[in-house]
Amino acid sequence: MSPLNILFAASEAQPLIKTGGLADVVGSLPVALSHFGHDVRVVLPGYPQAIERARPLHPVATLQIPGSLEPVRILEGWMGERTRIYLVDAPGLFDRPGNPYTNASGSDWEDNPERFALFCRAIVAIALGHAGLNWRPDLIHCNDWQTGLVPALLASEGNRPATLFTIHNLAYQGVFPRSVFDRIRLPKSLWAPKGLEFHQNFSFIKGGLAFADWITAVSPTYAREILTPEFGYGLEGLLRHRTDRFKGILNGIDYQEWDPASDPALPQHYDADTFDLKKINKLKLQQELGLPQDENAFLLGHIGRLVEQKGVDLILGILPGLVKQQNVQLVLLGSGDPKLERALRMVAAEHPERISAYIGYDEPLAHRVEAGCDCFLMPSRFEPCGLNQLYSLRYGTVPIVHRTGGLADTVVDATPRNLLDDTATGFVFSTPDQHALWRAVERAIEFHKRPPVWWEKLAVNGMKQNFSWDTSARHYQEIYWQAINAPAPNPLTTVTVE
Ligand code: ADP
Ligand code: GLC
Numbered sequence: 198m199s200p201l202n203i204l205f206a207a208s209e210a211q212p213l214i215k216t217g218g219l220a221d222v223v224g225s226l227p228v229a230l231s232h233f234g235h236d237v238r239v240v241l242p243g244y245p246q247a248i249e250r251a252r253p254l255h256p257v258a259t260l261q262i263p264g265s266l267e268p269v270r271i272l273e274g275w276m277g278e279r280t281r282i283y284l285v286d287a288p289g290l291f292d293r294p295g296n297p298y299t300n301a302s303g304s305d306w307e308d309n310p311e312r313f314a315l316f317c318r319a320i321v322a323i324a325l326g327h328a329g330l331n332w333r334p335d336l337i338h339c340n341d342w343q344t345g346l347v348p349a350l351l352a353s354e355g356n357r358p359a360t361l362f363t364i365h366n367l368a369y370q371g372v373f374p375r376s377v378f379d380r381i382r383l384p385k386s387l388w389a390p391k392g393l394e395f396h397q398n399f400s401f402i403k404g405g406l407a408f409a410d411w412i413t414a415v416s417p418t419y420a421r422e423i424l425t426p427e428f429g430y431g432l433e434g435l436l437r438h439r440t441d442r443f444k445g446i447l448n449g450i451d452y453q454e455w456d457p458a459s460d461p462a463l464p465q466h467y468d469a470d471t472f473d474l475k476k477i478n479k480l481k482l483q484q485e486l487g488l489p490q491d492e493n494a495f496l497l498g499h500i501g502r503l504v505e506q507k508g509v510d511l512i513l514g515i516l517p518g519l520v521k522q523q524n525v526q527l528v529l530l531g532s533g534d535p536k537l538e539r540a541l542r543m544v545a546a547e548h549p550e551r552i553s554a555y556i557g558y559d560e561p562l563a564h565r566v567e568a569g570c571d572c573f574l575m576p577s578r579f580e581p582c583g584l585n586q587l588y589s590l591r592y593g594t595v596p597i598v599h600r601t602g603g604l605a606d607t608v609v610d611a612t613p614r615n616l617l618d619d620t621a622t623g624f625v626f627s628t629p630d631q632h633a634l635w636r637a638v639e640r641a642i643e644f645h646k647r648p649p650v651w652w653e654k655l656a657v658n659g660m661k662q663n664f665s666w667d668t669s670a671r672h673y674q675e676i677y678w679q680a681i682n683a684p685a686p687n688p689l690t691t692v693t694v695e
Pocket of ligand 2 (some may be wrong): 214218219222363366415448465580581582583603
């Protein structure tokens, strides 16, 4: 098979702009794919942070996009040293403070549908060779609802590239009232139950799910879960209809950026052979976050967006029991829901000797928490893949996780049998409630009291797992070829015989 031109479309990418794991994937999967010889480029909205960090940039095209009052420039630059990037420069829509989706006080930008519709239309122009870039993709790899209109707008085009739509989180769908559909002047034909209509509303994500040649979700278990009403949010029927072109592929992680043996954010490097040195990171982290320095303390950590999905309320629920335990400490790093932010600040103020809460977003601190803790808490109610448990495994920080989505696919419970045959890597519990979480934490605390070689064995088992991109990137490559060789029919022009 010959090398492909692939355009990766997403609303965030590390190291330019990041709110969560999507950015990590968009920062690292293109690099892994380029190792197979493909020419992979990324397209992002021209947020100020991205423009700042991708310098030097130069304009390569100017587009007139329906609905845009100003001409839209395409700026070309590099993401790190490794990936060529296009930024869609529409200052009226993207040059603002805040993050890609919300203003500084955390509310969604009201014109999000306009912003991401314009982004999708610019991608379509590149896809069809209308931007004059002298480069045309064979496939557009779309990610999450912000890119959902791309497969829908391309489906009726003759000489179009193939499309793949990856679901990173089905809880975010980009659903707006019908009036928004009219306002952004999409082709009227797309307003149909088989198109972008979703219970009389307008759904961006349906553009991906109904029209893409192929669909993936970010872990095999999550791909199965979203075929059920519990996790499918009303889209399970459409996904079931598309199962012959739908697959779960586990995310990988960037083994260069997340490597305890060379991570520039860490006070002390270590690896599986020098595991003992990890405790220096614990002492330094305790010092940095104002906890009593004690290498024998059992240090639990949690990092994440403070939203219902992540189960931070379950962590809050187990705190009364936790602080009664001898010599157990907890560090929390996160931002999001103001109520949860307040609650974390309060518990930390009540138990300054035991709990430290850092409210905010701090990438280097996230690395130090991963390195300094003994255990990482991830009681997510659902988790499409989850990257923090993978970083934890890599850093010898034993994950405690709810058995769901990608967490179920990546962490092996420390049952006596799994410990015996050396497959155990963490503590897994089955129901997302605080009692089950507490029992798992108790198991971890008890296990930590055994001779230290036991704990080291468990942690080092995790460190030896391979969650690099190699295997998953190969799976994506196979799907790219299938999508290119056998495009899906346009659902709006296909007559189905029941
Ligand atoms: P999600 O994408 O649902 O937020 P993931 O586990 O896939 O969950 O990825 C989360 C990513 O965001 C990780 O790289 C994590 O370290 C990072 N992250 C989340 N919150 C913070 C924070 N407050 N400070 C630093 N990094 C954070
Ligand atoms: C989403 C999911 C998370 C996943 C990430 C990257 O934000 O919530 O589970 O790891 O995307 O795919």
